[in-house]
Amino acid sequence: MLSFKNQNCSLTLREGIKEYNDYLRANGKEVLAQLRDSSIVQDHDVTHVIFGLDTTLEEESLLDTWVLWCCSYRLSHLMSYSKQPEIKDLYKKLLREVGIFKFLKLLINVFPTKFKIIFKHKKLMKKKWPFEFPEAYFDRKIIDLRREYGIEILKEEDKKFRKLNWSGAIKN
Numbered sequence: 001m002l003s004f005k006n007q008n009c010s011l012t013l014r015e016g017i018k019e020y021n022d023y024l025r026a027n028g029k030e031v032l033a034q035l036r037d038s039s040i041v042q043d044h045d046v047t048h049v050i051f052g053l054d055t056t057l058e059e060e061s062l063l064d065t066w067v068l069w070c071c072s073y074r075l076s077h078l079m080s081y082s083k084q085p086e087i088k089d090l091y092k093k094l095l096r097e098v099g100i101f102k103f104l105k106l107l108i109n110v111f112p113t114k115f116k117i118i119f120k121h122k123k124l125m126k127k128k129w130p131f132e133f134p135e136a137y138f139d140r141k142i143i144d145l146r147r148e149y150g151i152e153i154l155k156e157e158d159k160k161f162r163k164l165n166w167s168g169a170i171k172n
Contacts, residue, residue: 004049004142007153013145014138016049017042024055032086040080043131047071050129050145052153057094057164058110062154065114070122070151073131102164109161116158126150 002023003009004016011019021031032041051066053059067073081087095103129149137145146153 009142071131072128
């Protein structure tokens with residue numbers, strides 16, 4: 001299991017991001033390049049680590065809920081993620097292969113967990129996670145950041161939903 005998926009992860013945020021990127025590479029996934037004029041890729045990747053989620057479609061969907069309900073953000077910055085060419089291509093491939101009905105089924109499948117994030121985990125938080133976070137956070141331990149913000153990540157038993165099988169899925 002990825003270390004950052006443990007509530008009491010003692011890695012620094014920088015080490016957590018390295019582990020996340022290594023996980024992507026080990027599973028044949030592309031690590032998106034950081035943009036010169038924007039921190040959007042880094043900001044998105046950090047939310048995977050701080051909220052303890054991988055890149056399956058289901059956990060990406062859960063991450064959207066964490067970000068929209070439990071983070072402070074500028075909408076224009078957040079929306080810039082979907083404008084990246086790699087992300088646009090991924091959306092097209094996903095829609096072509098999976099189709100709208102299977103995608104809707106996926107959303108229905110994770111809906112109870114999304115409600116748990118909104119109505120339980122959001123209330124446990126002391127303050128919203130800053131989507132555009134201070135650079136100094138990279139050198140802080142994930143456990144300390146989670147404590148400061150009151151972030152209680154989902155337990156594995158909270159994610160016992162059936163995962164969608166498609167060519168972009170990570171199998172482990």
